[in-house]
Amino acid sequence: MSKITDSVNGIVNNKEEVMILRKVRNMMRNYLQKMCVYILSKLNETVVYDNKNVFIGEVYWCIMPLPKESLLKIDIGHRIRPYVVIDLQENCFIGYACSSKGSKKGNYNRQYFIDNKSYGIYKSSYVDTSKEIKVPYENIQAYFYELSDKDYENMLKTSMQSAKAIKNDFSLGSVLSKNNNLYFVFDIKSEFICVHPLRKNLNGISDHKTALFSFQNKQYFIDFTSVMQIKNSDDLNVISTLSRVQRTEVMKTKEKMMKKPQKTGNSVRKDLYFKYPIGSQLYLGYQDSYFIYFFHQHQKAYGLFYDEEGNEKYTYYTTDFNYMQLLDERCDADELVDLISHSPYDKKTQEYLLMKIDSQRS
Structure with a gap:
């Protein structure tokens, strides 16, 4: 009986030791993270970036070069992103934007993959070579890493080869x-x-x-x-x-x-239905973007899309919203009136939506 008691006490003691070690480890980790942030902030205070100490092939964390109004629409955690330097100018560098998720459509064939294992970074990255971006030196927040000669050359080849492949390579659709x-x-x-x-x-x-x-x-x-x-x-x-x-x-x-013969009267209004209040906002986690909902028609959700780069486009989604997160925020009525008035929808649809917005005010 005493042997069994001693075994149980040993297990209890081991669990307590493990819990203590976990707490110590978490405390050390938090302390080291705070120290790293502090050291980097102090280093950044003394570094002035320009075309003399920034080099082609290096990757820097930078504030996105957007107008202040567009930047404020982006979540704080996504306003700083990595850029690969491909050319230097007097007041800015030319670079490609990097993303840990990559694009699932559009310029997919013009993305170059960076393996995190090659550089000891936390996540792998995709370089979008479809668009050259001017980034002022004052937007640089911190040095990240430098691409190897092989990766840099292959990245440029990806840009040139995909650009040539796109030209005149058409088909149905x-x-x-x-x-x-x-x-x-x-x-x-x-x-x-x-x-x-x-x-x-x-x-x-x-x-x-x-x-x-x-x-x-x-x-x-x-x-x-x-x-x-x-x-x-x-x-x-x-x-x-x-x-x-x-x-x-x-x-x-x-x-x-x-x-189909042309319909007259208010038939367009019969085609519209609403799964959410007009102006509801949904978050698309897989691409860090947002969707302002307007209405449904023919199983398509119409509204305004805007992403982390501050782009705004009227568009629609044909799939359900199971993969989107419905946010508590909703556009106010005056903002909605302005968005609908500048939308590409026909006059009857706009008038109907404005009427619905007025009804939501009360």
Whole structure:
């Protein structure tokens, strides 16, 4: 009996020791973190960054180079991000932005992967080589690490090779750019391409023969009433290409729209329904962005998207909101009126939404 008692007491003592060790470890970790932050802050006070002590290939933590109004819309924890230096100027450096998550659409093929194991950093990183960004030296907050010669050269190759691959590599469902105009490819012949132009608004277009269309978080109307032919030899750039599922959905919408007689009166109001109050805000955790909800129509949620870089775009989502977090904050009525008034929706839809906003005031 005494042996059993001694064993139990030993287990209890071991658990107590483990708990004490955990507390000590956490205290030491917190102390070291605070000391590191303090040391870095003191070092930054003495360092003045310019084109003499910043070098190409280095990665720096920088405040995003955005207007103050746009920066304030971004969560505090996301206003500072890493940038790779690719060129130096007198008052700023040219760089590529880095992200630990990477993009799931748009410029995916122009991202270069940085393995965290190669540099001893906490997370792996994706360098977006699709956009060169000017970052003032005064925005630099701290040195992060320096890319190896191999990674730096491969990163530049990724940018050049993907840019060449995008040009003239079109197919059904591609969105082409020519002379600053955008076109949707719906058929390809031996000598020319059949396209529908994309419009930013409905001016001069019959509502029932267009489809609201979104790519890269930008919103356009496909004008099915206008059919154009573009020569294959023309200088074209591919902006985006829809998946087979997306392309099928657009073509089905076209067939349905072209056959459907034009509705009159207040029929548009019957198509709208609301799963949330107008102005509700949802957080898209997988890409650190937000969505201001306006209305639902044909199983699509319409609203305003804005991301950590301060970009604002009217768009829609076709999936449910299970992967989004509904926030407690909601846009006030006056702000909503301004957003709806500047939206690309037709006049009847705007009037109906403004009426709903007025009803929410009371």
